[in-house]
Amino acid sequence: MSPHVFPRLDRFRTVEAWIFDLDNTLYPAECDLFSQIDARIGAFLQDMLKLDATAARVVQKDYYRRYGTTLRGLMIEHGLPPEAFLDYVHDIDHSPLSPAPRLAEALKALPGRRFIMTNGSQRHAERVCERLGLDGLFDDIFDIAAAGHLPKPEAEAYDLFWARSAIRPAEAAMFEDLPRNLKVPHQHGMSTVLVVPRDTAAVVRENWEHEGRDDPHVDHVTDDLARFLGAVVRAIAPR
Incomplete structure (x- = not known):
């Protein structure tokens, strides 16, 4: 099409x-605005789960595919309250x-x-x-x-x-x-x-x-x- x-x-x-x-x-x-959000999701996972960048990326994309969002995966798998995650990952530069x-x-x-x-x-x-x-x-x-x-x-x-x-x-x-x-x-x-x-x-x-x-x-x-x-x-x- x-x-x-x-x-x-x-x-x-x-x-x-x-x-x-x-x-x-x-x-x-x-x-390329979303790449900023993508990077901050990875950083959040590294800090929360104590992972290096490569391992955090694997978890991020696995949760995204299986649960619709990485956040949903973190809520189900780790009981994460969502507010801090959303505030962190959307704290980006919108000037692009x-x-x-x-x-x-x-x-x-x-x-x-x-x-x-x-x-x-x-x-x-x-x-x-x-x-x-x-x-x-x-x-x-x-x-x-x-x-x-x-x-x-x-x-x-x-x-x-x-x-x-x-x-x-x-x-x-x-x-x-x-x-x-x-x-x-x-x-x-x-x-x-x-x-x-x-x-x-x-x-x-x-x-x-x-x-x-x-x-x-x-x-x-x-x-x-x-x-x-x-x-x-x-x-x-x-x-």
Whole structure:
């Protein structure tokens, strides 16, 4: 599926709620912002579990794959209270992010409500939106704490989000950078959009993170979120 071809956009006419992941979705993965979080997660593990960098990396990625987030793994395997972890790993420099006026205009033009659903913290989401110039454009930020620290792709996390936001999944669209996080939304009738990096050589990911990109639960693929949303707005505009 090409990230430059947008078929069947008229299906978005029934969408009332637009739901966006945060990291590597609302901002391009090529900004490399998440590498700071990734490094701080590793440092946290080294300190907490008394591991060297190599061993900490193995634990970090194992927990991330098995539990949805490294934090969830630490909570289950070690009984870690989540607050200190979230404060530490999101204490980063957000300056690599620049204002995104095209994205802001496209978001404003979407009919209905707009949400952020993230496995990160609300404060981190707020700081990202401030840097991108997206403040005030979202009806709510549903962060990992609001989900009871249950991360995507856990089905219960989506249930909690839909209940809190009074969302009917069949009238919603989900935008994500990880294919596995689109499975549950698609099963419930949501339109799903996978946001992929433009420069894949500059973005280092585990092989499993790409699994499912071409599966039926991914309806659309784009490497330019603003461009895709602009095409959606034009496709669903009254004629």
